[in-house]
Amino acid sequence: MSRIVSVVAIATVVLGVAPVPAQQVRQAGTEGAAQNRQQTVQAEKLGVAEQILQAREQAQQRGGFDVSFRRYWTDQLTRLSTPQLLAISAAGPDANLRAQMASITRPAAGDVAAPDLGDSDADLVFTKLTPCRVADTRVAGGALANASQRNFYVADGATPGSYTAQGGVPCGVPFGATSAAVNITVTQAAGSGWLRAWPYGSSGTASIINYAVGNTLANGLILPICDPAAANCDGGDLTVRADAAGTHVLIDVMGYFLKVDKAAYRSVTTTNTRIGSSLLLSESCANFTTVQVVAPGPGEVVITGTALVAVDHLTGYADNIDWGIQTSATQCTFTMSQDGMRFWLSPSAPTDTYQDYGTITARFPIPAAGTYTYYLNGRCDPQNPDLEAERALRVGTLTATFHPQ
Numbered sequence: 001m002s003r004i005v006s007v008v009a010i011a012t013v014v015l016g017v018a019p020v021p022a023q024q025v026r027q028a029g030t031e032g033a034a035q036n037r038q039q040t041v042q043a044e045k046l047g048v049a050e051q052i053l054q055a056r057e058q059a060q061q062r063g064g065f066d067v068s069f070r071r072y073w074t075d076q077l078t079r080l081s082t083p084q085l086l087a088i089s090a091a092g093p094d095a096n097l098r099a100q101m102a103s104i105t106r107p108a109a110g111d112v113a114a115p116d117l118g119d120s121d122a123d124l125v126f127t128k129l130t131p132c133r134v135a136d137t138r139v140a141g142g143a144l145a146n147a148s149q150r151n152f153y154v155a156d157g158a159t160p161g162s163y164t165a166q167g168g169v170p171c172g173v174p175f176g177a178t179s180a181a182v183n184i185t186v187t188q189a190a191g192s193g194w195l196r197a198w199p200y201g202s203s204g205t206a207s208i209i210n211y212a213v214g215n216t217l218a219n220g221l222i223l224p225i226c227d228p229a230a231a232n233c234d235g236g237d238l239t240v241r242a243d244a245a246g247t248h249v250l251i252d253v254m255g256y257f258l259k260v261d262k263a264a265y266r267s268v269t270t271t272n273t274r275i276g277s278s279l280l281l282s283e284s285c286a287n288f289t290t291v292q293v294v295a296p297g298p299g300e301v302v303i304t305g306t307a308l309v310a311v312d313h314l315t316g317y318a319d320n321i322d323w324g325i326q327t328s329a330t331q332c333t334f335t336m337s338q339d340g341m342r343f344w345l346s347p348s349a350p351t352d353t354y355q356d357y358g359t360i361t362a363r364f365p366i367p368a369a370g371t372y373t374y375y376l377n378g379r380c381d382p383q384n385p386d387l388e389a390e391r392a393l394r395v396g397t398l399t400a401t402f403h404p405q
Contacts, residue, residue, distance in 0.1 A: 180237075
C-alpha cells in the first residue's frame with residue numbers, strides 16, 4: 001500500500017494535480033450534457049440531410065452524386081435547423097433546392113455559415129479535362145432540323161446507351177457540375193441559321209453560333225448545364241436548338257465547373273487526450289488512446305503524440321518502455337525518433353519511481369477520402385522479475401492534422 005501511495009504522490013507533483021472544486025465538477029457535468037445534446041441534434045440533422053440527397057439521387061436516376069457535390073450540400077443543409085430541413089424534405093426531390101436554401105434567411109441559432117471558397121453561390125472551381133466528344137449528330141441522331149431542339153448529356157451518370165444515342169461517350173464531367181467548358185461545332189448546314197443552348201429544363205434566347213449554308217464553324221464557350229440541386233436532370237444536361245436552317249452539331253467537352261466543399265481545401269486538426277487512468281504495460285503491445293481523421297480526399301496526416309511514462313525501477317535490472325504512433329492497435333514496432341520513443345533505465349539506476357515525458361511526430365500518406373484511425377501504443381521489456389514493479393503509460397495525447405493534397 002505504501003508503494004501505491006508514493007507513486008500517486010509523485011504523479012501529483014509531476015503533473016501539478018490539484019483538488020477540483022465541486023462547483024467546477026458540476027459545471028463540467030453541465031457542459032458535457034450540453035455537448036451530448038448538440039451532438040445528438042447534429043446527428044439528427046445529418047440524417048435528414050442524407051435523406052434529402054438520397055431522394056434526389058433516386059428521382060434523377062443518374063447514379064450517385066459527385067462526392068464534392070454531396071459534401072458541399074451536406075455541409076449547407078446541416079447548417080439549418082431540423083424544422084427547416086424537414087420542410088425542405090417535405091417539398092419533395094424535384095423541388096429547387098437552391099431556391100429553397102435562398103428563401104431561408106436565418107440559419108439555426110449559433111450556426112452561422114462561414115464564408116465559402118469565394119463569396120457567392122456562383123463561385124465555382126474549374127477542372128480541366130482532355131478534350132472529349134460527348135455528342136456528334138453525324139454519328140447518331142441525325143442533323144437538327146430547322147426550329148427543332150434536342151437534349152444532350154454532358155455529365156456522367158446516364159446509361160452508356162444514352163451517350164451512344166447522341167454519337168459520343170462519357171467524358172468525366174461529374175454529376176453535380178453546374179457548368180462546362182465546351183466547343184460547339186456546326187457542319188453541313190442546310191442554310192443560314194443559328195444555334196441556341198440552355199440547361200435542360202430551362203430556356204434560352206441568345207445565339208451561341210451563327211452559320212451559313214455549307215459552313216463548318218466552331219465556338220468555344222462556357223455553358224451552364226442542368227443543376228441536379230435545382231432541377232431533375234434525368235432527361236439530359238444541355239438543350240440545343242437550331243433556328244432558320246438545320247445543321248449537324250458536335251459537342252466537345254474541355255472542362256467543368258463544380259461547387260466544392262471548402263473542407264477539401266483546408267487543413268483539419270483533431271486532438272484526443274487520455275488522462276486519469278494508467279495503462280500498465282507488459283511485453284505484449286497495448287493501446288493507450290486513439291485519434292480519428294475524416295479525410296475529404298487524398299493528402300497527408302501529421303500525428304503528434306505525447307506521453308508521460310512511469311517505471312518502478314529496482315536496482316540491478318534494466319527497464320525499457322517503447323511507445324509511439326501506429327496504424328494498428330496491436331503494433332509496437334517503432335522507428336525511434338520517427339514514430340516512436342524509448343524510455344530506458346540502466347541496471348545501476350537507484351531503486352525509485354521514474355517518470356519521463358516525451359513528444360514524437362509521425363507522417364502518414366492519405367491515399368483517398370475516408371476515415372483513418374491512429375493509435376498511441378506501448379510495451380515494455382520485462383527484464384525486471386519483480387511482478388509488483390509498475391511500468392505504465394500515465395498520460396497520452398494524439399493530435400492529428402490532415403493536409404489536403
